Amino acid sequence: MKKSIRMATCWSAVVLVASLSLGGCAGMSRQEKGTATGAVIGGVAGNVVGGGILGTAAGAAVGGVIGHEVTK
Numbered sequence: 843m844k845k846s847i848r849m850a851t852c853w854s855a856v857v858l859v860a861s862l863s864l865g866g867c868a869g870m871s872r873q874e875k876g877t878a879t880g881a882v883i884g885g886v887a888g889n890v891v892g893g894g895i896l897g898t899a900a901g902a903a904v905g906g907v908i909g910h911e912v913t914k
Contacts, residue, residue, distance in 0.1 A: 872913055873910065873913045873914065875913070876913030877906050877909045877910040878906075878909070880905040880906050880907070880908050880909015880910065881905050881906035883905050883909075884903070884905015884906060884908065885898050885902035888900050888902060888904070
């Protein structure tokens with residue numbers, strides 16, 4: 843019984859965070875969305891390739907620049 847309550851609480855938190863995140867993008871321009879998307883994808887890729895905080899930060903920076911330039 844405790845496991846099902848914990849899962850319900852977890853899913854509620856995931857839905858809340860997702861809705862707040864997506865709501866924050868409502869007023870962004872196309873280029874800002876491209877920059878943010880590039881930074882997220884670059885951060886994930888940097889973490890996978892380089893690992894750790896430095897790899898994640900470098901990937902996010904490079905991904906943000908690429909996303910910014912692609913959506914110009």
